[in-house]
Amino acid sequence: xxxxxxxxxxxxxxxxxxxxxxxxxxxxxxxxxxxxxxxxxxxxxxxxxxxxxxxxxxxxxxxxxxxxxxxxxxxxxxxxxxxxxxxxxxxxxxxxxxxxxxxxxxxxxxxxxxxxxxxxxxxxxxxxxxxxxxxxxxxxxxxxxxxxxxxxxxxxxxxxxxxxxxxxxxxxxxxxxxxxxxxxxxxxxxxxxxxxxxxxxxxxxxxxxxxxxxxxxxxxxxxxxxxxxxxxxxxxxxxxxxxxxxxxxxxxxxxxxxxxxxxxxxxxxxxxxxxxxxxxxxxxxxxxxxxxxxxxxxxxxxxxxxxxxxxxxxxxxxxxxxxxxxx
Amino acid sequence: xxxxxxxxxxxxxxxxxxxxxxxxxxxxxxxxxxxxxxxxxxxxxxxxxxxxxxxxxxxxxxxxxxxxxxxxxxxxxxxxxxxxxxxxxxxxxxxxxxxxxxxxxxxxxxxxxxxxxxxxxxxxxxxxxxxxxxxxxxxxxxxxxxxxxxxxxxxxxxxxxxxxxxxxxxxxxxxxxxxxxxxxxxxxxxxxxxxxxxxxxxxxxxxxxxxxxxxxxxxxxxxxxxxxxxxxxxxxxxxxxxxxxxxxxxxxxxxxxxxxxxxxxxxxxxxxxxxxxxxxxxxxxxxxxxxxxxxxxxxxxxxxxxxxxxxxxxxxxxxxxxxxxxxxxxxxxx
Amino acid sequence: xxxxxxxxxxxxxxxxxxxxxxxxxxxxxxxxxxxxxxxxxxxxxxxxxxxxxxxxxxxxxxxxxxxxxxxxxxxxxxxxxxxxxxxxxxxxxxxxxxxxxxxxxxxxxxxxxxxxxxxxxxxxxxxxxxxxxxxxxxxxxxxxxxxxxxxxxxxxxxxxxxxxxxxxxxxxxxxxxxxxxxxxxxxxxxxxxxxxxxxxxxxxxxxxxxxxxxxxxxxxxxxxxxxxxxxxxxxxxxxxxxxxxxxxxxxxxxxxxxxxxxxxxxxxxxxxxxxxxxxxxxx
Numbered sequence: 034x035x036x037x038x039x040x041x042x043x044x045x046x047x048x049x050x051x052x053x054x055x056x057x058x059x060x061x062x063x064x065x066x067x068x069x070x071x072x073x074x075x076x077x078x079x080x081x082x083x084x085x086x087x088x089x090x091x092x093x094x095x096x097x098x099x100x101x102x103x104x105x106x107x108x109x110x111x112x113x114x115x116x117x118x119x120x121x122x123x124x125x126x127x128x129x130x131x132x133x134x135x136x137x138x139x140x141x142x143x144x145x146x147x148x149x150x151x152x153x154x155x156x157x158x159x160x161x162x163x164x165x166x167x168x169x170x171x172x173x174x175x176x177x178x179x180x181x182x183x184x185x186x187x188x189x190x191x192x193x194x195x196x197x198x199x200x201x202x203x204x205x206x207x208x209x210x211x212x213x214x215x216x217x218x219x220x221x222x223x224x225x226x227x228x229x230x231x232x233x234x235x236x237x238x239x240x241x242x243x244x245x246x247x248x249x250x251x252x253x254x255x256x257x258x259x260x261x262x263x264x265x266x267x268x269x270x271x272x273x274x275x276x277x278x279x280x281x282x283x284x285x286x287x288x289x290x291x292x293x294x295x296x297x298x299x300x301x302x303x304x305x306x307x308x309x310x311x312x313x314x315x316x317x318x319x320x321x322x323x324x325x326x327x328x329x330x331x332x333x334x335x336x337x338x339x340x341x342x343x344x345x346x347x348x349x350x351x352x353x354x355x356x357x358x359x360x
Numbered sequence: 361x362x363x364x365x366x367x368x369x370x371x372x373x374x375x376x377x378x379x380x381x382x383x384x385x386x387x388x389x390x391x392x393x394x395x396x397x398x399x400x401x402x403x404x405x406x407x408x409x410x411x412x413x414x415x416x417x418x419x420x421x422x423x424x425x426x427x428x429x430x431x432x433x434x435x436x437x438x439x440x441x442x443x444x445x446x447x448x449x450x451x452x453x454x455x456x457x458x459x460x461x462x463x464x465x466x467x468x469x470x471x472x473x474x475x476x477x478x479x480x481x482x483x484x485x486x487x488x489x490x491x492x493x494x495x496x497x498x499x500x501x502x503x504x505x506x507x508x509x510x511x512x513x514x515x516x517x518x519x520x521x522x523x524x525x526x527x528x529x530x531x532x533x534x535x536x537x538x539x540x541x542x543x544x545x546x547x548x549x550x551x552x553x554x555x556x557x558x559x560x561x562x563x564x565x566x567x568x569x570x571x572x573x574x575x576x577x578x579x580x581x582x583x584x585x586x587x588x589x590x591x592x593x594x595x596x597x598x599x600x601x602x603x604x605x606x607x608x609x610x611x612x613x614x615x616x617x618x619x620x621x622x623x624x625x626x627x628x629x630x631x632x633x634x635x636x637x638x639x640x641x642x643x644x645x646x647x648x649x650x651x652x653x654x655x656x657x658x659x660x661x662x663x664x665x666x667x668x669x670x671x672x673x674x675x676x677x678x679x680x681x682x683x684x685x686x687x688x689x690x691x692x693x694x
Numbered sequence: 695x696x697x698x699x700x701x702x703x704x705x706x707x708x709x710x711x712x713x714x715x716x717x718x719x720x721x722x723x724x725x726x727x728x729x730x731x732x733x734x735x736x737x738x739x740x741x742x743x744x745x746x747x748x749x750x751x752x753x754x755x756x757x758x759x760x761x762x763x764x765x766x767x768x769x770x771x772x773x774x775x776x777x778x779x780x781x782x783x784x785x786x787x788x789x790x791x792x793x794x795x796x797x798x799x800x801x802x803x804x805x806x807x808x809x810x811x812x813x814x815x816x817x818x819x820x821x822x823x824x825x826x827x828x829x830x831x832x833x834x835x836x837x838x839x840x841x842x843x844x845x846x847x848x849x850x851x852x853x854x855x856x857x858x859x860x861x862x863x864x865x866x867x868x869x870x871x872x873x874x875x876x877x878x879x880x881x882x883x884x885x886x887x888x889x890x891x892x893x894x895x896x897x898x899x900x901x902x903x904x905x906x907x908x909x910x911x912x913x914x915x916x917x918x919x920x921x922x923x924x925x926x927x928x929x930x931x932x933x934x935x936x937x938x939x940x941x942x943x944x945x946x947x948x949x950x951x952x953x954x955x956x957x958x959x960x961x962x963x964x965x966x967x968x969x970x971x972x973x974x975x976x977x
Contacts, residue, residue, distance in 0.1 A: 074539035075510070089871060111879035121875055129868040133890055139869075142886065146878045189872070196876055211397065212566070216610055216624035223621070238539065245612035245622060282544040284569035286611055288596030292573050295548045296541040299509055 035062035036100055036232045037086065037119065037200045043094030044078070044085050053304050055081040057256035057311075058095065060330065063200055066230040068223065070247030070264065072240055072279070076300050078256040079236045080124075083204040086234065087121045088112065099200065117147055120193035124205040126185035130177040136188055137173025143195040162191040167221060183214030187221065194225075200232040207242060215239075219246050240283050244268055249336070252276045255311045256303060258330055262337035272339035274316045310342065318343055365419035366400070366407050368632075374417065375632040377403045379584040381420075382659070387527065388558040390550070392575030392592065394568060394607075396629050400584035401564050405530050409445060410437045425527065443473045446521035450533035452513035456505040456520070462489075463501030465520055473524045488519040492549060511542035515549065522553070529553075532564045547574050568607060572596050577665070580604050583630050583640035586659055590666030600668050600675045602645045639670070647674040713968075719961030722954055730775050739766040741773035741926040749941050759943035761934065763924075767943060770926035771951050777927045779955065781842055782908040786900050789846050789907075793853025794896055800854065801861025802884060812858065815851035823848045827910055831919040838927070841920035845910050849903060856899055860892045894970040901963035905956040912952050928952050 044056040056078040063069045073079045084090040086097055091106035098104065099119045123129040131139055140159045144150050150158050163172050166187040177185055186206055193201055203222070207215040219242055226233050237243050243250060243264070250267050252260045252275065260273040271277040281294035298315040301307055307314050313323035322328075322342045330340040366378040378400040385391040395401045406412050408422050408429060422429045424445065429437060449455045457465055466485035470476055476484065482501070489497035492515040505513055514534060521529055531550065535543035551574055553559050565571055571578050572592060579589035580601065588601040599605045606625045627644045630636060636643050642652040649672055659669040662676075729736060738756075739746075748764040750756060758767035800811040818826065830844035864870060865880075865888060873883045914920040915929030923930065928948040935945015 074541060087875060089875070107874055109880040111882070112874060112877050114877060117877050121872070123868045123872070125868065129872055131869045131887055142873070143876050146873065146876045146882070192872060192876070212610060213624045213628065216622035220621040220624075240540065241612040242622075278541060282541040284544070284547070284567070284573040286568035286572045286596060286608060288572055288593040290573065290575075290592060292547055292551060293540075293544040293569075295544040297545075299512070 036065050037063040038098045041095035045093040059258045063232040063234050068233045068247045070243035070250040071236045073253035077253040079253050083236045117196045118199045120198045122203040122206050126182050129189050143192050166191045182210045202234045204236050260339045273341045275312045361422050363420040367417045369415040387560050389576040390561045392571035392578035393564045395581030399581040401581045409441045443524045445528045446526040447530045448521050448534050452510045455517045469523045492519045528560045530562045587669045601670050603641050713965050715961040716965035719958040722958035733772050737769035737772040739769045741770045758947045761944045774926045774928045785845050785907045786904045789849035790853050790900050793850030794857045797854035797857030801858040815854045818851045838921045841914040864888045864891050898967045905959040
């Protein structure tokens, strides 16, 4: 059973009179102790999906379930206690911490809010949390601005660990950090995931790190998941043309002078996605059904899924499949 | 560039940002300059164009097309810099003027430096947009920067840079802010421009993958000095400086075993005010010997076109792709 | 504004308050506060005593001279501080509290409540402050209390705007979102995270506003709408002074008193603003 399950999630934003569909039916699941990477380029909706996954943003369709219970969007009331074990780490370590409170106080606040630890034991737990993320004990008496980006991100992670989470959603946690800090933080996350049986949903545009760190990867394009599967398999043999292009576009530092593959065209405006398969105008393999019907994400064996007519077959066979299911 | 030195005033004293850098860029080649932030790679380029802030002190020599740029009077420098040397910056959102139409930005530049009349300038602008593969050039001319995506803006910035047919294009982290597929497109563009126009490109980046894809020769910067340089294939496949090695090792390796931690270089690059004596990298280097802390290693030729600033030279005979590493342990950053 | 709110790193407070203007302002303000507290001890005579030769210029016995009714101007200026400064402080505190609360409600509930409250604020903003204050004071009747009330009416919207803006932006900030994810209710984060961040800017606004409030109060009294004779109040003293221009000391000294206190609070307010603005470079 997955700890976190997103099924056919749809998220709409209302902006200046128009509605933008940032996520148009995406399904991802994260099991206990599993590291799932969600990759995609700007505008694909992955950050929105991350926020919907924890309830920061309401969904307009589909369902989000955590440990069997529905994830309700945040209202003015306190978030239900059952959801406390589902937490989020933000991208920007400079704005996700309160600049006016010491680190120790913020961690203690988290413990106080959660009310999991009696008052006398809180100081000790704060020290434990710092240790878990590799911060020195002196950190508790300092303000966030006294730390580097990488350390601030650790503090943010420590804060979520106060809730003893079973799933952690991380929205581009490495993007604001330099290369060294990225490596260190990535290692720390993997270590925590393995040690604490913590499921991670890692949203990132950095394919190389996701490839190194994730057990399974989902590829997102213009609001939909186009491919999903075990990381190694997806890398070695991408089943969706966009995944293929995305992976091919990552330049390799092997001195070969080989240019990465280019993907012509531009990402379409999310308010007016192309008919049929959203990727088809830029797809080198597009054929008749692609411009007509949007392909569903179907399982293709060995835990792999792809949303591509090439893999599923023609429109008629899809109709047959549907009919079979109904009957 | 010969023994270029740049120091900038900060907090009452002068900090040496660039400390004796030399290299050569040939026409029609892509010269990659790699290094982490703060290594002096951008500042060395700004010195070339006379774009350094007030109070900067510059030493050494920078010759473009045979002419010494560093002590040239400002007006003359601007003529040459504007026409023969162009620069493209990292942030596609700020390298274009937000209030002027694309057409205006392209034609103004051309008219100023080449003295073309309006019609001819417009034709040239359309030609440039075609060259950088912006679809529907006429509509684009009337549009404003905010109406384009990041990748398109960068292409337009390149078009503006190419307007006067420069001989040298300096691209400072041109793709860092872009998505990977968009980046691939820009790299293809730079490669094509170089081949079709005999354009020399200095490509500044911290991304070794980008350098590997497009550069002919590379130089690695650390703390204001060049530590290694040479043909791209040689340097990236068989790096000899411990820092270069460490950088390459820190990249997520496609063939690494699952759950093997990413290798990070211990410590952090020194800030300009606190550069260690002797070889700037020695505190983080696993192969440092006693003399490394005393003497600044000179950049010397070691084989063919390769140059190295490391008297220890621990990887002199290492096979390409060997597993001799610099650091495996990681420190929490302080 | 509690100690919680002003939890700033020490160096900031030190460097901010070390600015020469801030020090000058602080010294002047402190001196005036001493005058307010020790007025009876400092004033040589009573403010209402009309027992002296009228319209005498400054002399050894009457450092600021006497007015047309034979009252000692110096004593009246000293006692006048007891009207202007405490009332000014009270007004600002009231306006800040009322305005701040309205702003917080608007920012917290958003939607139609926000719209309604902000339109009310806009309505007040639409009028030039002195005109509106005059109207309110005139309608309510000529007294010091009514003038004070008028000023509160005029002053609260600035606080409402500032607090609402901060409640909205801090409320949307990622650290508040993190607190909400950990299970903190909206009300709790409002108190814990938003209010401490609000207190600083409100304090700056209040300090600068104090100068305005004093000016307004003096202005209303000058127009006859505030303090009534024979009360010693700086604004009305300046008004009297304009009638007797040849006896320059009558209007000048109270005017100078207003000038110095307003300047002092402006200096302090400016420095406070720099202290609280995280973008200001550290010296």
